[in-house]
Each structure stands twice: as structure tokens, then as C-alpha cells.
Amino acid sequence: xxxxxxxxxxxxxxxxxxxxxxxxxxxxxxxxxxxxxxxxxxxxxxxxxxxxxxxxxxxxxxxxxxxxxxxxxxxxxxxxxxxxxxxxxxxxxxxxxxxxxxxxxxxxxxxxxxxxxxxxxxxxxxxxxxxxxxxxxxxxxxxxxxxxxxxxxxxxxxxxxxxxxxxxxxxxxxxxxxxxxxxxxxxxxxxxxxxxxxxxxxxxxxxxxxxxxxxxxxxxxxxxxxxxxxxxxxxxxxxxxxxxxxxxxxxxxxxxxxxxxxxxxxxxxxxxxxxxxxxxxxxxxxxxxxxxxxxxxxxxxxxxxxxxxxxxxxxxxxxxxxxxxxxxxxxxxxxxxxxxxxxxxxxx
Amino acid sequence: xxxxxxxxxxxxxxxxxxxxxxxxxxxxxxxxxxxxxxxxxxxxxxxxxxxxxxxxxxxxxxxxxxxxxxxxxxxxxxxxxxxxxxxxxxxxxxxxxxxxxxxxxxxxxxxxxxxxxxxxxxxxxxxxxxxxxxxxxxxxxxxxxxxxxxxxxxxxxxxxxxxxxxxxxxxxxxxxxxxxxxxxxxxxxxxxxxxxxxxxxxxxxxxxxxxxxxxxxxxxxxxxxxxxxxxxxxxxxxxxxxxxxxxxxxxxxxxxxxxxxxxxxxxxxxxxxxxxxxxxxxxxxxxxx
Numbered sequence: 001x002x003x004x005x006x007x008x009x010x011x012x013x014x015x016x017x018x019x020x021x022x023x024x025x026x027x028x029x030x031x032x033x034x035x036x037x038x039x040x041x042x043x044x045x046x047x048x049x050x051x052x053x054x055x056x057x058x059x060x061x062x063x064x065x066x067x068x069x070x071x072x073x074x075x076x077x078x079x080x081x082x083x084x085x086x087x088x089x090x091x092x093x094x095x096x097x098x099x100x101x102x103x104x105x106x107x108x109x110x111x112x113x114x115x116x117x118x119x120x121x122x123x124x125x126x127x128x129x130x131x132x133x134x135x136x137x138x139x140x141x142x143x144x145x146x147x148x149x150x151x152x153x154x155x156x157x158x159x160x161x162x163x164x165x166x167x168x169x170x171x172x173x174x175x176x177x178x179x180x181x182x183x184x185x186x187x188x189x190x191x192x193x194x195x196x197x198x199x200x201x202x203x204x205x206x207x208x209x210x211x212x213x214x215x216x217x218x219x220x221x222x223x224x225x226x227x228x229x230x231x232x233x234x235x236x237x238x239x240x241x242x243x244x245x246x247x248x249x250x251x252x253x254x255x256x257x258x259x260x261x262x263x264x265x266x267x268x269x270x271x272x273x274x275x276x277x278x279x280x281x282x283x284x285x286x287x288x289x290x291x292x293x294x295x296x297x298x299x300x301x302x303x304x305x306x307x308x309x310x311x312x313x314x315x316x317x318x319x320x321x322x323x324x325x326x327x328x329x330x331x332x333x334x335x336x337x338x339x340x341x342x343x344x345x346x347x348x
Numbered sequence: 349x350x351x352x353x354x355x356x357x358x359x360x361x362x363x364x365x366x367x368x369x370x371x372x373x374x375x376x377x378x379x380x381x382x383x384x385x386x387x388x389x390x391x392x393x394x395x396x397x398x399x400x401x402x403x404x405x406x407x408x409x410x411x412x413x414x415x416x417x418x419x420x421x422x423x424x425x426x427x428x429x430x431x432x433x434x435x436x437x438x439x440x441x442x443x444x445x446x447x448x449x450x451x452x453x454x455x456x457x458x459x460x461x462x463x464x465x466x467x468x469x470x471x472x473x474x475x476x477x478x479x480x481x482x483x484x485x486x487x488x489x490x491x492x493x494x495x496x497x498x499x500x501x502x503x504x505x506x507x508x509x510x511x512x513x514x515x516x517x518x519x520x521x522x523x524x525x526x527x528x529x530x531x532x533x534x535x536x537x538x539x540x541x542x543x544x545x546x547x548x549x550x551x552x553x554x555x556x557x558x559x560x561x562x563x564x565x566x567x568x569x570x571x572x573x574x575x576x577x578x579x580x581x582x583x584x585x586x587x588x589x590x591x592x593x594x595x596x597x598x599x600x601x602x603x604x605x606x607x608x609x610x611x612x613x614x615x616x617x618x619x620x621x622x623x624x625x626x627x628x629x630x631x632x633x634x635x636x637x
Contacts, residue, residue, distance in 0.1 A: 172432030175399050176449045177422040 038272040041112040049073035050093030084305030104131030105298040108269040141206030142293035143266040152195040153232030158249040161240035180329045215300030228289040230317035237324035260286040350413035352492045352523035358407030367393040369546040375523040382537030383527040390546040391527040425485030435470030450488040475506040495526040531623040544630045561620040566592040568613035577609040595624035596631040
């Protein structure tokens, strides 16, 4: 038994990935949970509109972080500001009493805002938009679509690609007269299609079983999902190029998946995190997809308000997918690298 | 017809380790060239460079008269050590995939594999897997066949059959480059290239490699005792039946070791076998700085 224990420790000591999971991951989780696992909202982005906007803005409690006022805006424009995610709460002073429009697609923010507004009694009327009953599943389903795409795109794809390397068939593919592009597209396209099918099924089930509304453009949603898929598929390919076995690929993929679950605003609200942690969240693709999917499905938002998220996702897709294809191509056609300078010197 | 393979002064390093060091070789149509050497001699790295799977740091490689590319690879049949088959596809599905990848009409499943045509490759025996890998490597009628340890783990009968097929291909004009560390297989080759520590230490026919090299044969009453004493002295001792043979050392050294151990034996020089010649060449190479 002693021999087994000693052997196991020796193996573990040399397995850097497992060591990282054993020691670095718990510390990372502790830090992330310590800072990110917080449902308490200290600040709610707020706009005040209507004739009394300036006066009301200065008397609001500090919880409501007033980011702008517009004395000329109408009630319809106030609702549009919420739909376009300009603010989580828009206080319209053109009505009597003033009406607070609250974004119900930001669940914890909406709960905090309506509780605070409720304390004002009859002085303000609260109207929760897009998710009037603050149903959790309405907020979770659009985010879950992104999580499922991440799971298929990153974990399943990396496992599938590493299988080729592990069994030696990647080498055989490289020897066949296939263009690297044929191999890359041939390998990735099935996962793209399967993930798209998964996305469709989950979205339809979410709408059918949980009654989640789909207020926006399905085409825009599909475009966002496809863009996001390129990011997560690229991550999967990158992980596969850095892994020798399926076990290694799963380990690394989980390490990329976990921060996305915790820091994308999917579970813990980004507004409740300290800036340093929420910035990490803003560097993760799932954060932006969740913004887009919740925006389209729940608020019916369009490209005019969602374009920043589309730009970020597209940038990530181009960067990650290009890096992935280049690395995968290098595995398939290493001879094309300029590292054999005098290969041409051999006389024919 | 041009040389199928031409490698000139090729070197490949992995960090400080020189895996292939200034190696040159060629393969003609219809010729079986055996690349011999112990594990780590550089055989597989050389083949991987030839196929474009890894790059050369220096030197030149030509495949069918050209720098290796997609069109030259179309004329190469390759059976890697790991066979390169899809375990989760059936035999027939592997055949179809190879045909589509190379762009030829899907052929019939080889006769001896018909009973397992619809069985997953991972569920059939190693001998049949090798037969399938060999059939796939030949299906597109390559001009050059590259076999990396083709009979590793194969029983003697299957090994003999596989070599029959290799000879049939060579007779049809296909050039064959085969790596092996089985001496019995080396004798199947027309020409041998012996690699040691990344370098070519000898090249030629079996006769040319053994040449005037001798080994030391020892006859004694107790061969077990003789073997143990010589082995304990660090000499490269081998058994041929119950005869003890020592390669790559002078006869007087063997006599001295036996004398010091108080053993009486008949010690004489004999022509070296290929394996003994290889040990001698390898030892000589290891002594060379």
C-alpha cells in the first residue's frame, strides 16, 4: 500500500495540469466566489426623464446611480431606454405619481430596485418591464443557451479533435492529400451543426415549457449564436492543439468553462462584483452572449442597442478562431513553416 | 524514372537533442530499403520529415523528385506504427473514408476482411487491423510505400504474409521504405540503412553490412555460467541456441574475462550475423565523439 501511495504522489507531482486543478483552482475559486458570489446590489444605473428630472435626480437615494437626465423625454422614450439597456431603472416624472420603469431581465437588480421603490409607498409607481413577475427561468433560459453552446463548442469539440491526435489518425490525415482547410472545416462543421441544433432545441423548449418570451428577431439571435459559436469552437480547437490526451483537454476546457459560468453575470450579477472582477467577466465571451440573448429574447432589443456586444463577440470570434485555425493548420502542415531553409538546395 | 526518395544531409533537432544528424539516403522504384536501428535511433523522425509531418532543420528532402507536397503525398502509401485507423468506424467505413480522401472509387473490402466488414475496427484483432491499414495504404496505387514498424506485435505467420505482399508490390515497381528493428525482417530488404543515435552508421546489402565483421563464439560445458560471467563483465553477450556469442569485442578480452572467472571454454572468431554486425557498428558509433 505504501508503494502505491508513494507512486501516486510521484505521478501527481509530475502532472502539472492536475496539480494546477488541485491547488490553483481552489485558490482561484475562493477568490472568485469571495468577490463574485454576491447577490447584493449596491448601485443601480438610473436615468431620470420628464419635466422634474433634474429636481428628482438629486433627491434619489444613493442606491440609484443617476447617469443622466432628459427633461424632454416621453414615457415611450423612457421604456425604450430600458429596452436598449441604457439604464436598469428609468424614472419618468411626467406621470403622477412618477413611474419607475425597471428592467425585469436583470433579475437581481430588478428585485433590489422594486424593494427600494416599494419603500417610497405611493410617491412612486413601479412598473417592471419584460419580466413582470421576475420569473427566474425567463432570465436563465437565454443564458443557458450560451452555456450549452459553450459546453458543446469547447468541451465536446476539443475532445473530438484530441481523439484524432491520441489515436494517431491526425498524422494519417496530414499525410493524405487533403488540404488543411478540408480537414479543419471537416472536423469543425459537424460540431457547429450539432451545437446549432442544441441551441435551437434548448431555445424552443425554453419558450414551450417555461413560457420564456421571444420578443426580438430570430435572425439576429441566430447571427449572435453563430458568432458566439465561432468563439467557443475556436477555444475548443485551441485547447485541442495544446492537449495530448482527452483527459487533458477536458481539464483545460473545464478551467475555461468555470470562470464563464461564475463571472458572466449568468448566476451572479455583474453589477454586484467589484470592478476588478467584473472586468474579468467583461473579457469572457459568455458575458456578451448573455447580454445579447437576454436582450433579444426578453426585451426585444435590436442591433441598434446590441451592436457593442456584437462588435465584441465578432472581435473575439475573429481573434480566437484565427489563432485556432493557424495552430491546427501548423499541426497538419508543419513542413510549410520556414524552418527548413535549404530544402530547395537538393538538386532534382 | 526518378528516385522516389532522396534525402541529403538532413538534420533535425529537438532542443539540444539531435534526433537526425546529417542523414542521406535514397529509394529507387521496385527497391525495398530497410531503415534499421534501435528505438530512438531517429528512424521515425526521418520518415516523419519525409512525409512533411515535421520539418528538417537543415538538409534537403525530395519525394518523387519534388519537394514533398500534397500532390506527391497522393502517390505515397503510409502505414504508421499506430496504424492510423478509426477505431470507432467499421472496416467498411474506414475503406470508404480513405477512398473519398484520396479521391478514388470506393473499392471492395479486402476478401479476408469481409467477415468483419461491418465490425468496428477497435473490435477486430491487431492482425486484421494491420491488414486493413496495409490495404488502405495500397488502395490508391502509390509509387512509394512507407511502412513504420509494420509487423510490430504481429504473429510470425501474419508477418510472413505481410512481407509477401511487400515483395509483390516491389516486383510491381513500388518503392518501399520500411523501418524495423527485427533482424529477420532486415533480411527481406534489398538494401539496409543502419541508424544509430540519429546518424547513418552503415548502408548496403546484408552481406556488405556484415562484411568482414566477426563475433566471438564461446563453447563451454556450462553455457549458463559463461553467459552470466560475460554479462556481468558488461559485454554484449547473446545466445544462439545454447551457444554463447559476443559481439563488438576482441576475442582476447572474452578469453581474459573467462580466465579470470576460472572458466575453461573454447573461444573462437566467427563471421558475425547481421544483428552482431549492427551491435558492432552501434558500439563503434557510440565511441565516436
